[in-house]
Amino acid sequence: SVKVLKVSPVGQSKTAGEFFELTLERPDWDGWKPGQFVMIRPSAWELDMLWGRPFSLCSGDDASVTLFIQAVGRGTRRIAALKPGDSVAMWGPLGNYFAVEPDTPTLLLAGGIGIAPFRGYVEQHPQPGNLALFLAHRLPLDCYPYALLSRAVDCRCMLEAKPSDLDCIIEALRGLIEEYADKGGLVLACGPTPFMRTVQRFAGEYGVRAQVSLENRMACGVGACLGCVTRNGEGHHVQVCTQGPVFWADNVEL
Ligand code: FES
Structure with missing residues (x-):
């Protein structure tokens, strides 16, 4: 302990x-x-x-x-x-971890509490000029050490203040993912399931490599309780705790 x-x-x-x-x-x-x-x-x-x-x-x-x-x-x-x-x-x-490709333009997409792993990503893999962060969050910016992240990456933020803003977030995700598809980039995403489904959908439509981190319920974290099971792209069961939580977006059911 x-x-x-x-x-x-x-x-x-x-x-x-x-x-x-x-x-x-x-x-x-x-x-x-x-x-x-x-x-x-x-x-x-x-x-x-x-x-x-x-x-x-x-x-x-x-x-x-x-x-x-x-x-x-x-x-x-x-x-x-x-x-x-x-x-x-x-x-x-x-569990496993996000891909790191220092020479590839990399876009971090965070929905709400999904910002958590990206603070570590930015701290451990600073890639000035090559790393961008999009954060959709309903908190005021001073509620998270946002300044810390914005010093390290090209940071764009959208606040999810009311339901109508969800459409703006979806359109922002579409535009960003299309942009990173055009430049052969890598997209990494973490957030609530609807946010991840949107990323998965646009990544498929625009043909960009994308990873998503799943937030399934877990009890043991070590493959013992089967509480976290989902399916991969072939429909086979996978354990999020030991085979994830990070999956390629085209190879997991959300
Ligand atoms: Fe127990 Fe994954 S959390 S098997």
Whole structure:
């Protein structure tokens, strides 16, 4: 188990209250790659919450790792209530990771909390002039260390303030994916399932190589519970925790 170092709300607004960063002691790992995740479980949970919750690795250094979390259910609200010094069970890093092609124009597409792995991507693989980020998020920009990312990449942002904006987001995704298809680029996406389906659809239409990171429910994270199963492009079952969470968009059912 590891210790909680910091639990910090992201931003000050009321809406931002459900988003927070959790910084934990880093176990004795060799390292981790953007797209990989960890499972965490506060050791004080009751028996009905024995399983962990999966979170993308977001940032870190030799001494700590940081996760970006949205408190949407009982488990994540309990994680939000942790205090520095509390003990947490954490296992990982788990799963595969996003492709890195330094000479290929690369577009990162993040929907909401899907921004988490891309902070790590930008920090570990700075590619000035060759890396762009599109973020569709309903929070004010100061609610996420957006400035940190925008220093490292060509950053475009769209706020999902009301349902009608969804059409704008879809059209923005279409335009960006078409642009990266034209320049032989690589598209990496993480976000809610409808966001990923849109990316998958346009990637197929415009013929661009794209990877998507799935956010299926997980309990064990290590291939033991079969709770995360989906199908690949041939219709065969695949486990998101061990064969993903990152898949080529043309080879997974969303
Ligand atoms: Fe248990 Fe994938 S989460 S098998």
